Amino acid sequence: xxxxxxxxxxxxxxxxxxxxxxxxxxxxxxxxxxxxxxxxxxxxxxxxxxxxxxxxxxxxxxxxxxxxxxxxxxxxxxxxxxxxxxxxxxxxxxxxxxxxxxxxxxxxxxxxxxxxxxxxxxxxxxxxxxxxxxxxxxxxxxxxxxxxxxxxxxxxxxxxxxxxxxxxxxxxxxxxxxxxxxxxxxxxxxxxxxxxxxxxxxxxxxxxxxxxxxxxxxxxxxxxxxxxxxxxxxxxxxxxxxxxxxxxxxxxxxxxxxxxxxxxxxxxxxxxxxxxxxxxxxxxxxxxxxxxxxxxxxxxxxxxxxxxxxxxxxxxxxxxxxxxxxxxxxx
Amino acid sequence: xxxxxxxxxxxxxxxxxxxxxxxxxxxxxxxxxxxxxxxxxxxxxxxxxxxxxxxxxxxxxxxxxxxxxxxxxxxxxxxxxxxxxxxxxxxxxxxxxxxxxxxxxxxxxxxxxxxxxxxxxxxxxxxxxxxxxxxxxxxxxxxxxxxxxxxxxxxxxxxxxxxxxxxxxxxxxxxxxxxxxxxxxxxxxxxxxxxxxxxxxxxxxxxxxxxxxxxxxxxxxxxxxxxxxxxxxxxxxxxxxxxxxxxxxxxxxxxxxxxxxxxxxxxxxxxxxxxxxxxxxxxxxxxxxxxxxxxxxxxxxxxxxxxxxxxxxxxxxxxxxxxxxxxxxxx
Numbered sequence: 067x068x069x070x071x072x073x074x075x076x077x078x079x080x081x082x083x084x085x086x087x088x089x090x091x092x093x094x095x096x097x098x099x100x101x102x103x104x105x106x107x108x109x110x111x112x113x114x115x116x117x118x119x120x121x122x123x124x125x126x127x128x129x130x131x132x133x134x135x136x137x138x139x140x141x142x143x144x145x146x147x148x149x150x151x152x153x154x155x156x157x158x159x160x161x162x163x164x165x166x167x168x169x170x171x172x173x174x175x176x177x178x179x180x181x182x183x184x185x186x187x188x189x190x191x192x193x194x195x196x197x198x199x200x201x202x203x204x205x206x207x208x209x210x211x212x213x214x215x216x217x218x219x220x221x222x223x224x225x226x227x228x229x230x231x232x233x234x235x236x237x238x239x240x241x242x243x244x245x246x247x248x249x250x251x252x253x254x255x256x257x258x259x260x261x262x263x264x265x266x267x268x269x270x271x272x273x274x275x276x277x278x279x280x281x282x283x284x285x286x287x288x289x290x291x292x293x294x295x296x297x298x299x300x301x302x303x304x305x306x307x308x309x310x311x312x313x314x315x316x317x318x319x320x321x322x323x324x325x326x327x328x329x330x331x332x333x334x335x336x337x338x339x340x341x342x343x344x345x346x347x348x349x350x351x352x353x354x355x356x357x358x359x360x361x362x363x364x365x366x367x368x369x370x371x372x373x374x375x376x377x378x379x380x381x382x383x384x385x386x387x388x389x390x391x392x393x394x395x396x397x
Numbered sequence: 398x399x400x401x402x403x404x405x406x407x408x409x410x411x412x413x414x415x416x417x418x419x420x421x422x423x424x425x426x427x428x429x430x431x432x433x434x435x436x437x438x439x440x441x442x443x444x445x446x447x448x449x450x451x452x453x454x455x456x457x458x459x460x461x462x463x464x465x466x467x468x469x470x471x472x473x474x475x476x477x478x479x480x481x482x483x484x485x486x487x488x489x490x491x492x493x494x495x496x497x498x499x500x501x502x503x504x505x506x507x508x509x510x511x512x513x514x515x516x517x518x519x520x521x522x523x524x525x526x527x528x529x530x531x532x533x534x535x536x537x538x539x540x541x542x543x544x545x546x547x548x549x550x551x552x553x554x555x556x557x558x559x560x561x562x563x564x565x566x567x568x569x570x571x572x573x574x575x576x577x578x579x580x581x582x583x584x585x586x587x588x589x590x591x592x593x594x595x596x597x598x599x600x601x602x603x604x605x606x607x608x609x610x611x612x613x614x615x616x617x618x619x620x621x622x623x624x625x626x627x628x629x630x631x632x633x634x635x636x637x638x639x640x641x642x643x644x645x646x647x648x649x650x651x652x653x654x655x656x657x658x659x660x661x662x663x664x665x666x667x668x669x670x671x672x673x674x675x676x677x678x679x680x681x682x683x684x685x686x687x688x689x690x691x692x693x694x695x696x697x698x699x700x701x702x703x704x705x706x707x708x709x710x711x712x713x714x715x716x717x718x719x720x721x722x723x724x725x726x727x728x
Contacts, residue, residue, distance in 0.1 A: 123662075124662050125661070125662045125663075288658075293653070307657070307658070307660050307661045308661070309661070310658055310661075313658075319655045320655045320656070320657075320658065321653065321655070322624070322652065322653030322654040322655040322656070322657055323653040323654070323657060324650045324651045324652070324653040325651070325653070326638070326651075326653055326654060326657070326667070327619075327638070327641055327644075327651065327669070328669075329638050329667060329668065329669035330456070330638045330639070330640070330641075330669030330670065330671065331454075331455050331456045331669065331671075332456075332669065333668075333669055333670060333671055333674060334668070334669055335666055335667070335668040335669075336657070336660060336666070336667045336668070337660065337664075337665070337666040337667070338658070338659075338660035338661030338662065338663065338664055338665055338666075339661065339664060340661065340662075340664055343664060
């Protein structure tokens with residue numbers, strides 16, 4: 067048995083190329099005492115991965131050249147030399163883009179495939195769902211009756227943000243690329259409206275959909291869309307900075323929000339969030355979202371690509387906007 | 398007796414020109430019943446005035462073409478036909494760039510020339526001081542031992558921000574243009590350090606002065622300095638957006654802060670403030686700052702130019718950075 071791996075070979079300029087990774091076939095690793103051997107079933111693809119490939123200080127250390135590319139993962143325990151898990155358990159972790167890993171139990175969590183299909187544990191019940199939950203509720207602080215706007219609305223985080231905002235009694239407007247995605251978030255997920263940024267003027271559309279302005283904006287994309295929303299915010303608005311996927315592959319400087327003085331005019335706030343800070347409260351969020359899922363109040367869509375070998379090209383689907391729902395690879 | 402006035406003649410492009418105003422000599426106004434006649438002694442010049450000259454929605458309506466240019470003012474009551482004031486009283490208000498005004502008592506406040514020299518009531522005990530007080534304490538929320546950075550440090554707002562931060566037990570770093578201003582805020586006002594943005598690399602200087610990072614940044618200038626400070630913020634930092642004087646005369650789009658994603662990396666917040674929101678608490682702030690002034694714990698410097706006729710050129714001193722301390726005209 068071989069262990070296929072993608073390691074980081076070079077720090078990418080702009081979009082990721084296959085040559086930024088080295089593909090290797092290595093022997094099956096051997097768990098030491100206290101460790102376990104996992105077989106990867108699903109690999110999560112997230113916009114944050116692009117940032118991890120860059121040098122420089124961030125909220126997490128960069129992936130080193132030669133290191134297995136970091137990624138959220140879900141797998142099955144094949145061999146356990148620790149009492150924490152037993153063979154056959156399903157676990158989520160961050161063992162990266164490879165078929166197998168031998169590793170200690172720290173940082174792994176058990177998941178139950180009878181409660182929800184496995185892919186949900188990388189999406190709505192995983193990092194993207196948790197990001198949506200804490201980012202919206204704790205940083206955005208939406209109140210019933212307020213207008214919440216979310217970009218990347220059909221994406222892994224956005225789809226959860228909008229549905230939770232609806233559950234909290236808000237009017238919810240999504241921003242997404244394409245008629246299919248917009249139809250999905252309105253018809254299937256219950257958003258009140260969706261702006262197709264590919265065919266509509268975002269500023270004008272928001273002015274029509276929310277004539278009194280936007281109270282909470284959950285930003286996954288940055289760039290021109292952030293700038294457009296800034297012109298439409300209401301007094302005391304809260305902008306949650308979760309990501310800026312439009313800017314991650316820039317080879318020129320990031321486009322800062324020219325209209326940031328709207329924060330002053332509207333006494334508004336823009337605040338960044340990183341989901342890891344909320345780890346002590348993950349249980350609470352998973353319980354709440356699990357209950358909503360069970361009751362059918364929270365839906366999610368996954369975009370599952372087959373084959374570990376597709377990794378570099380599948381990752382770029384995030385940035386071209388081709389993916390629809392939570393993107394992952396089934397190994 | 399004539400009443401000299403500057404009215405707005407055109408909406409300026411870039412820096413204000415004399416031809417953007419109309420100068421007129423009009424008859425002395427006559428107060429109606431319930432009104433009073435004031436003689437202007439000092440006219441306040443504030444960066445916000447540039448914004449009031451532009452069209453478009455903001456936190457206050459624009460000055461109309463043909464209207465007397467809006468400005469904070471301090472004067473003496475000559476005639477009173479209202480019980481609220483009597484002849485000889487000194488009042489502050491917003492009757493604009495003119496020698497005299499007949500107006501109702503609403504929006505006027507009495508000041509006492511025996512407690513503090515009159516110019517202080519347009520500076521440290523006026524809008525700039527109140528902006529510093531509420532912006533720093535309520536939005537910046539500095540805690541003892543934290544590092545506070547303020548731009549425009551020798552300006553009307555900045556000098557008060559830094560001194561209050563020192564009083565609250567913070568380490569205070571100013572950013573100002575020129576060695577004289579830097580020497581003033583350190584030697585005379587007690588700031589811990591000052592970066593001269595004209596001769597120093599702001600980012601590098603901050604890295605040396607605050608190796609653990611900046612907790613609170615009070616921004617009066619925007620542009621490249623905001624961007625440099627964003628690279629040096631600490632976890633959970635607060636950025637108070639008070640102004641962006643570097644951008645007010647742009648004829649090209651405002652330079653948005655390219656490094657705003659530092660808010661995400663550092664789970665930090667950027668929030669705008671407008672002093673008018675705090676009007677119900679002005680009394681509290683004036684009492685606190687008046688006591689600090691009396692005890693010598695709060696100092697201030699005014700830059701007083703003689704002659705109402707200098708108004709257009711004096712206003713531009715704000716944007717060239719020529720003024721040193723709170724800029725005003727003595728009529």
